[in-house]
Amino acid sequence: MSRTPLDTVEHAAATPDVELPWAELGLKKDEYERVVEILGRRPTGAELAMYSVMWSEHCSYKSSKVHLRQFGEKAPESDALLVGIGENAGVVDVGQGYAVTFKVESHNHPSYVEPYQGAATGVGGIVRDIIAMGARPVAVVDPLRFGAADHPDTKRVLPGVVAGIGGYGNCLGLPNIGGEVVFDACYQGNPLVNAGAIGVMRHEDIHLAKASGAGNKVILYGARTGGDGIGGASILASETFDDAKPSKRPAVQVGDPFQEKLLIECTLEAFREKLVVGIQDLGAAGLSCATSELASNGSGGMRVTLDDVPLRDSTLSPEEILMSESQERMCAVVEPDKVDRFLEICDKWDVIATVIGEVTDGDRLEIFWHGGKIVDVDPRTVAHDGPVYERPYARPSWQDELQADDANKLPRPETGEELKDQVLKLVGSPNQASKQWITQQYDRFVQGNTVLAQPEDSGMIRIDEASGLGVAIATDGNGRYAKLDPYAGAQLALAEAYRNVATTGAKPLAVSDCLNFGSPEDPAVMWQFAEAVRGLADGCLQLGTPVTGGNVSLYNQTGEAAIHPTPVVAVLGVIDDVARRTPAAFQEDGHLLYLLGDTREEFGGSAWSQVVHDHLGGLPPKVDLERERLLAEILISASRDGMIDSAHDLSDGGLVQAVVESALLGGKGARLVVPDGLDAFTFLFSESAGRAVVAVPRSEEVRFTDMCGARGLPATRVGVVDGDTVEVQGEFALTLTELREAHEATIPALLA
Amino acid sequence: MTARIGVVTFPGSLDDRDTRRAIRVAGAEPVALWHKDKDLKQVDAVVLCGGFSYGDYLRAGAIARFSPVMDTVIDQARAGMPVLGICNGFQILTEAHLLPGGMLGNDHLHFICRDQKLRVENADTAWTTDYTAGQEIHIPLKNMDGRYVADRRTLDELEAEGRVAFRYVVRGEAADGCGNPNGSLNDIAGITNAAGNVVGLMPHPEHAVEPLIGTGRTDGLPFFTSILKKLVNA
Numbered sequence: 003m004s005r006t007p008l009d010t011v012e013h014a015a016a017t018p019d020v021e022l023p024w025a026e027l028g029l030k031k032d033e034y035e036r037v038v039e040i041l042g043r044r045p046t047g048a049e050l051a052m053y054s055v056m057w058s059e060h061c062s063y064k065s066s067k068v069h070l071r072q073f074g075e076k077a078p079e080s081d082a083l084l085v086g087i088g089e090n091a092g093v094v095d096v097g098q099g100y101a102v103t104f105k106v107e108s109h110n111h112p113s114y115v116e117p118y119q120g121a122a123t124g125v126g127g128i129v130r131d132i133i134a135m136g137a138r139p140v141a142v143v144d145p146l147r148f149g150a151a152d153h154p155d156t157k158r159v160l161p162g163v164v165a166g167i168g169g170y171g172n173c174l175g176l177p178n179i180g181g182e183v184v185f186d187a188c189y190q191g192n193p194l195v196n197a198g199a200i201g202v203m204r205h206e207d208i209h210l211a212k213a214s215g216a217g218n219k220v221i222l223y224g225a226r227t228g229g230d231g232i233g234g235a236s237i238l239a240s241e242t243f244d245d246a247k248p249s250k251r252p253a254v255q256v257g258d259p260f261q262e263k264l265l266i267e268c269t270l271e272a273f274r275e276k277l278v279v280g281i282q283d284l285g286a287a288g289l290s291c292a293t294s295e296l297a298s299n300g301s302g303g304m305r306v307t308l309d310d311v312p313l314r315d316s317t318l319s320p321e322e323i324l325m326s327e328s329q330e331r332m333c334a335v336v337e338p339d340k341v342d343r344f345l346e347i348c349d350k351w352d353v354i355a356t357v358i359g360e361v362t363d364g365d366r367l368e369i370f371w372h373g374g375k376i377v378d379v380d381p382r383t384v385a386h387d388g389p390v391y392e393r394p395y396a397r398p399s400w401q402d403e404l405q406a407d408d409a410n411k412l413p414r415p416e417t418g419e420e421l422k423d424q425v426l427k428l429v430g431s432p433n434q435a436s437k438q439w440i441t442q443q444y445d446r447f448v449q450g451n452t453v454l455a456q457p458e459d460s461g462m463i464r465i466d467e468a469s470g471l472g473v474a475i476a477t478d479g480n481g482r483y484a485k486l487d488p489y490a491g492a493q494l495a496l497a498e499a500y501r502n503v504a505t506t507g508a509k510p511l512a513v514s515d516c517l518n519f520g521s522p523e524d525p526a527v528m529w530q531f532a533e534a535v536r537g538l539a540d541g542c543l544q545l546g547t548p549v550t551g552g553n554v555s556l557y558n559q560t561g562e563a564a565i566h567p568t569p570v571v572a573v574l575g576v577i578d579d580v581a582r583r584t585p586a587a588f589q590e591d592g593h594l595l596y597l598l599g600d601t602r603e604e605f606g607g608s609a610w611s612q613v614v615h616d617h618l619g620g621l622p623p624k625v626d627l628e629r630e631r632l633l634a635e636i637l638i639s640a641s642r643d644g645m646i647d648s649a650h651d652l653s654d655g656g657l658v659q660a661v662v663e664s665a666l667l668g669g670k671g672a673r674l675v676v677p678d679g680l681d682a683f684t685f686l687f688s689e690s691a692g693r694a695v696v697a698v699p700r701s702e703e704v705r706f707t708d709m710c711g712a713r714g715l716p717a718t719r720v721g722v723v724d725g726d727t728v729e730v731q732g733e734f735a736l737t738l739t740e741l742r743e744a745h746e747a748t749i750p751a752l753l754a
Numbered sequence: 755m756t757a758r759i760g761v762v763t764f765p766g767s768l769d770d771r772d773t774r775r776a777i778r779v780a781g782a783e784p785v786a787l788w789h790k791d792k793d794l795k796q797v798d799a800v801v802l803c804g805g806f807s808y809g810d811y812l813r814a815g816a817i818a819r820f821s822p823v824m825d826t827v828i829d830q831a832r833a834g835m836p837v838l839g840i841c842n843g844f845q846i847l848t849e850a851h852l853l854p855g856g857m858l859g860n861d862h863l864h865f866i867c868r869d870q871k872l873r874v875e876n877a878d879t880a881w882t883t884d885y886t887a888g889q890e891i892h893i894p895l896k897n898m899d900g901r902y903v904a905d906r907r908t909l910d911e912l913e914a915e916g917r918v919a920f921r922y923v924v925r926g927e928a929a930d931g932c933g934n935p936n937g938s939l940n941d942i943a944g945i946t947n948a949a950g951n952v953v954g955l956m957p958h959p960e961h962a963v964e965p966l967i968g969t970g971r972t973d974g975l976p977f978f979t980s981i982l983k984k985l986v987n988a
Contacts, residue, residue, distance in 0.1 A: 168865045172896070173806045175768030260766050260809030352765060443865045445896045447961040447968045448804075450772035464967065467775075581966055669929075742929065754862075 009047045010374035018044055027054035033389055040383045048369065048376040051321040052290040052384050059556055061287050062388030065522035066554045069532050072539035073549040080548045082511045085208060090131040090283065091201075092550020093208055094512045096576040100465055101205050102473050103135040106145070106198035106516040106572045108555035112254040113195035117162025122170035122257040124197040126329050129174060129262065130283035133269050134332065136209035137201025140449060141463050142171050144181035144197055145477040145516070145570045149190030151432035151752050156185070159193050160440075160753055167197070168443040173259035174266065177452045178444035179461025181477055185432045188481065191560035196516045196553075198572050200475055202465045207273055211282040213300035213335045216363045218279055220296070220304060221341070223348050223355035224265050224331040227288075228314035231255040231327030261330040261353075268351035269332060277344045280335040290324045290384070292333040293359075294367055297381035300335075303366045304381070306359030320371040335361060395528035405486060407619030409605040414683050421682060422734035424614055428687075429662050430744035431613040432752065434655045436666075439749045453580045457663065459502040459651050460575070462583055470579035476502035477573075479518075480654065481566030482607040483622035488530040492537035492569045493625045497691055498653050499573035500545060504634030505651045505694055507584045507641030508575030513542055515552035515571050520564020522556045530567035531556075538569060544627045547573065584641045584696075586650040588668030588723045593647060594703055595672060595721040597657065598633055598710070599693030603684050609654040610687040629692040636715050637694060645698060645706040652693040657720075658686040658728075660695050662741050665728050671738055674721035674730045682733050685720075697723055757985035759978075760787040760797035762827070764818045768805035769840065769960055776960035777801070780978030782985075789821040798985045799836040799880075800827055802843025804896075804958055814857060814899045815845030824850060836880040836951045836981055841897055844944070844954030853945055853954045854912070855904030860897070861937030869969040870895035870957050871923040871931035872943050876916050879950040880984050884976035890923055891973035892931050893957035900956045902938035902945075912945055920944035920955050 007013055014020075024034040027050065037045050037053045045053060059065060073087060084101055085093035091105035109124025125142060132139045144167050149156045171178050176199070213220065231254065272278055280300060282292045289311070297304040308320050314328070336344050341357065348355035362368075367384070369377035415421045428434055437457065446455040453472055454462035460476035478498040484491025496513065503510045515538060520527040542549050558565045577583060605611050606620030640646045648668070650660040665671050676682045698706050710717035729735035759777045761784055763770045774784035785797050789807075794800065807818035818824065824846070831837045831852050839847035847853045860866060869892050874885040885891070904912070912918050920943040926932030934941050936956075944955025959974030961967075 165864070172865055172898075173766070173768075173809070175805065258809070260806060260811070263768075263806075264765055442867050445865075445867050447867065447894045447896060447958065448768050448772065450769075450775055450961060450964075450967060452968055453966060 008372060008374045008376065010376055011046055011378045014046045015043045020044065022047065022050050024050060024054065028058055029054050033057060041379065046376050048320050048324055049379060051325050052294065052377065055287040055290050055325050056294060056384045057388040061291060063554055064389045065391050065393050065556060066531065067390050068392055069535040072535055076539040076543045077548045078543045078546045080546065083548050083550065087549065087551050090134040090211055092512065092514065093135060094550060094574060096473060098466060098469060098471050099204055100471065101203050101208060102200060102574060103132055103137045104198065104200040104475065104514055104572065104574050105131055105551050106196055106477065106514045106570060107553040108516050108518060109195045109197060110192065110518065110555050110558055113163055114159065114191065114193055116254040117159045118166035119254050119256050121163040121166030121195050123255045123329050124195055125167055125170045126257045126262050127285045128197045128199040129176065130285065130332065132199045132201035133266055134211060134281050134283045135201060136207040136273050137203040138270055139176055139199055139201045139266065140451065141179045141200045141461060142176045142198065143179060143461060143475055143477055145479065146181065147184045147186065147189045147194035147568060149193065150187045151185040153190060155190065157753060163195055164440050164443050170257055170259045172445045174263050175448045177446045177448050177455065179446055179452060179455040179463065180475060181456065183437045183440055186481060186566065188566045192558040192565050194518045194558065194568060196570050198477060200473065209273065209278060209281050211295055211299055212280040213296040213304055213361045214302065215279060215337065216302050216361055218335050218337050218361040219341050219357045220306060220359040221334045221336055221344060221355055222311060222331065222358045223334065223353055225258060225261050225328055226312045226314040226354065227323055227326050228328045229318060229322060229326065232322050232325045255327050255329050257329050264351045264353050265330055265332060268348050268353050271347050272344055275343065277336055277340045278334050279337060282333050284331040284333060286327060288324065288326045294381040294384040296333060296335060297367045298385040300361065303362040303364040304359055305362050306369045308369055308371045310356055310358045312354050312356055320376055393522050393528045394525045395532050396525040397529050398526035404619055405621055409608060409611040409617055409620040410603055412611060412615050412617060418733035421686065422736060425658050425686065425736065426744045428609060428613050428655055429659060429741060430748050432748055434609055434659055435748035436746045437749060438746065439754060453583055454506055454585065458586050459505040460508065462506055462508065462577065462580060464580045470581055472577045472580035474503045474506050474508035474575040474577060475572060477570055478502065479568050479570035480607065481568040482618055484534060484567040484569060485618065486607050486620065486622045488533035488567045489537035490622050490625050491567065492534040493541040493627065494622060494691060495569050495571040496538055496541045497625060497627060497630045498651065499571045500547065500630055500634060501651045501694065503573045503575035504637045505584065505649045507582055507638060508577040509638055510547055510573050510575045510634060512574050513547045513549045513571060515549060515569060517554045518558055518565065518568040518570065519556055520559035524564065527564050534567055534569045538571065541627055545631060582641050584646060584649045586664050586667055587648055588664045588670040588672065588697055589647045591670060591724050593697040593699050593723045594719055595723065596696050596698055597693065597718045597720045598636065598696060598715055599629065600690060600716055601680055601684060601688050601693065602690045604688050604690045608687065608689045623689050623691045626692055632713060632715050633692055633694060636710060636713065639709065640696065640706060645702040646696040647699060648697040650695055652695060654689060656687045656689050657695060662728055662745065665738060666742055666745060670723050671725040671727045672721050673724050676730065677718045677720055682730060686730065757782045757799065757982050758785050758797045759981065760785045760794055760800045762787045762789060762800065762802055762823055764789040764807035764821060766806045766809055767803055769803040769958065773801050773803040773960040776963045776978050779963045780975060780982055782978065782982045787823055789823050792822045792826045794826050794830065799981055802839040802846050804841035804843065807842055807846065815842060815849040818846045819849035828852060831952050834949065834951050838881050838977065839954035840958055840960065841956055844956055845899065847952060847954045852952050853947060854908045855902055857899045858901040858903055859899050860901055865898045866935050867896040868935065869931045870935060871926065872920045872957060873923050875921055876919045876946060879919055879946045879953050881953045881977050881980050882919060883984065884980040892969060892971050893959055893974050894961040894969055895935055895957040897956055900936040902942040904939065909940055913940065915948060917946050917948065918942055919946045919953055
């Protein structure tokens with residue numbers, strides 16, 4: 003074996019003319035020149051590996067940063083926010099000394115390449131973010147978008163993604179309580195696999211990603227480091243070595259949920275014994291990210307001996323070790339006298355743990371390999387001082403034409419028979435059909451605290467057995483609305499998630515988001531992104547729910563065709579006593595159905611326009627966030643005071659979709675009467691925002707309508723829970739059996 | 755006085771905390787047991803809970819069966835101590851030969867999580883006396899490898915001796931939890947040994963003990979009240 007000399011810092015300084023493959027690693031020329039300027043010399047191969055991966059779009063948010071600042075600048079005053087944007091995940095105070103951390107992330111591209119592992123490691127990554135905050139993970143949710151339901155490739159991608167989420171999440175013992183499944187041809191080559199997780203801790207247990215205290219030890223624990231997910235670093239490796247190596251590296255990481263489960267338990271045990279000063283999970287950019295972020299967030303520097311990293315493949319080069327994205331690894335900073343106990347706990351759980359370095363007095367991150375210093379950088383320049391782009395953006399030329407193509411002018415059903423046919427078509431369409439075939443592959447019961455799970459409006463988890471304190475989470479995002487108007491579309495996603503949380507009786511507290519868009523290099527996409535962020539930031543300010551963190555996924559695009567702009571918004575809420583939660587299922591015959599809110603002729607981007615006319619055009623429903631806030635207050639009060647016994651939010655598919663879902667869940671039908679001032683079609687299919695349908699026991703009717711009247715929320719009596727049909731008086735009736743068949747057969751027929 | 759019921763935690767156990775809670779809800783005292791520890795801490799009965807012990811990468815329950823705690827559990831079970839195996843626990847009991855047969859992957863090849871309808875076939879075991887024979891109950895089911903199989907002779911023996919403790923209710927609406935969810939032979943959901951002290955089943959009674967949580971039913975609670983009565987009256 004012949005070997006070129008190790009590319010140490012000294013060697014780099016002495017050989018300024020050596021050409022490094024910066025372009026192959028994804029750096030632009032000016033970015034590389036900036037690295038040289040920062041260091042005052044050419045980078046070593048290892049340094050180049052770190053800068054290139056940390057300055058990538060994925061890690062540095064270089065295209066989105068200038069816009070994301072609004073989440074901080076426009077953040078509403080909130081007593082609930084304990085940790086905001088910038089940490090592994092945001093943390094919210096939910097009362098009684100409890101804090102909740104939650105976050106949504108994307109794993110879109112890997113899930114298209116390798117659906118099972120892409121989705122599985124997406125769950126793994128978000129769960130490690132949660133434990134890195136000091137919390138026990140208590141639930142996961144999965145907002146998913148796929149191509150057309152009947153496209154052959156969807157049958158490859160969807161079952162793999164669902165099995166991956168289940169295979170990983172079920173093995174971790176985390177109930178899967180919510181999320182969405184949406185089909186649209188725009189996601190054909192770019193499925194969106196977003197994953198969210200919630201964790202619970204006591205206030206005093208919050209941990210942060212920082213390395214402080216000179217002499218403290220840096221411990222890498224969890225799985226051994228292998229060659230997965232190292233992508234471009236192989237190029238550097240081939241520069242350094244010329245012997246035969248395993249040449250094909252898997253681009254997508256492979257997950258081991260059992261190892262992750264052990265990692266969770268041993269981390270929580272170390273937290274309980276207060277052994278941890280700072281902690282960071284290893285996700286994207288692996289050790290490069292963990293060491294540079296821990297060091298730059300702390301008060302000192304850090305020295306790491308890379309030779310001590312336990313390897314799965316002994317032929318890995320230092321650059322590859324630094325870039326490896328092997329899963330199920332974490333990095334903890336521990337005081338010297340607590341190291342033994344920390345290692346003991348890892349041993350108890352059969353988790354490999356190794357001291358790989360220590361915190362130093364200085365402000366440098368120094369990494370050694372075979373005795374030579376291969377990295378000597380200011381960690382802030384790696385972790386925080388990446389490039390920031392002011393990408394050009396412009397309202398696309400087609401936007402006006404799209405908005406002028408008014409969905410309200412589409413031909414409407416004219417007879418009861420036509421209405422009935424379209425209702426059946428709607429509730430059986432892939433997007434509106436039951437997703438039970440998917441969700442029953444997820445464990446929703448484990449941990450024994452699940453109060454509500456999909457298909458309820460929000461997932462709800464009890465966090466205190468004695469008091470009944472609980473949290474709720476809903477995720478929503480309608481790419482069709484956002485395509486018509488990204489500003490309004492982002493606010494509608496926020497409004498729907500907010501409403502969903504309130505519908506189950508919980509008070510919305512905070513927001514996380516996953517912003518899925520096309521290429522930022524396309525000014526039209528950049529405009530969509532800028533508008534969506536502005537809409538979401540303005541909306542959060544108005545609703546008083548701060549954005550606590552989130553994730554941006556760009557380049558969801560095949561050739562010139564970008565996905566619909568798809569901001570997915572997660573809203574977290576709190577409920578004082580889960581016994582007061584409101585389910586979506588109809589409970590008892592004779593209870594009165596009230597429609598809350600205003601119904602207008604709003605069909606732009608609607609499910610009806612898609613299912614019946616395959617149409618997308620016009621304007622999305624009008625946004626009125628003050629109305630959303632009032633509706634939420636009414637829903638929460640009604641739940642707390644026992645005035646309603648079921649509630650369901652109205653969104654895609656309108657009132658008829660909501661009523662059919664509540665009827666099938668409860669096994670009880672409904673008789674509906676078209677209220678004065680509305681035609682049957684608008685009543686059933688309109689997607690006006692700020693609405694919900696609630697079932698009110700007769701004994702509570704006066705109290706409930708008085709409350710709505712006094713507070714100025716329109717409440718219209720539209721029918722009664724009754725029998726085993728859904729009937730619209732004077733128009734049509736459908737039996738629950740017919741509806742169940744239409745609603746539940748679609749997805750298995752397409753995908754099973 | 756109350757009874758002390760142990761719950762073993764293997765690496766990869768998932769429902770250990772839930773099972774301890776169910777024991778507490780029933781009024782007994784839960785005791786956490788550790789897989790590396792042969793000591794059963796003087797418990798009166800043991801539950802092997804659900805999960806993916808050691809990752810179940812080989813065959814569900816195959817490695818857990820050889821852990822130190824199982825040496826004692828096997829000896830004690832043979833001496834008459836009540837042992838309940840739920841899901842992965844059931845798989846471990848078959849691997850340990852405390853119960854006959856074994857579990858294969860679900861016939862549809864997917865993980866399945868549903869509120870399953872069962873019929874109690876044997877209400878005389880240590881864990882089922884608070885049910886009545888023939889009673890139909892709903893218990894959450896969630897597994898990947900739940901298909902019970904055994905050779906014909908074993909099946910005949912189980913049937914003849916009344917050792918099929920629970921059977922999936924096949925007739926009825928799928929929306930009501932009816933149907934054989936995994937292809938188990940004879941629709942078997944759970945079995946008992948001849949003495950009636952060792953019972954294993956795939957569904958999860960510990961997830962059906964509180965009216966607000968999970969499916970909202972409490973059909974699983976009698977497992978834990980049955981054993982409590984038996985131990986307290988012993």
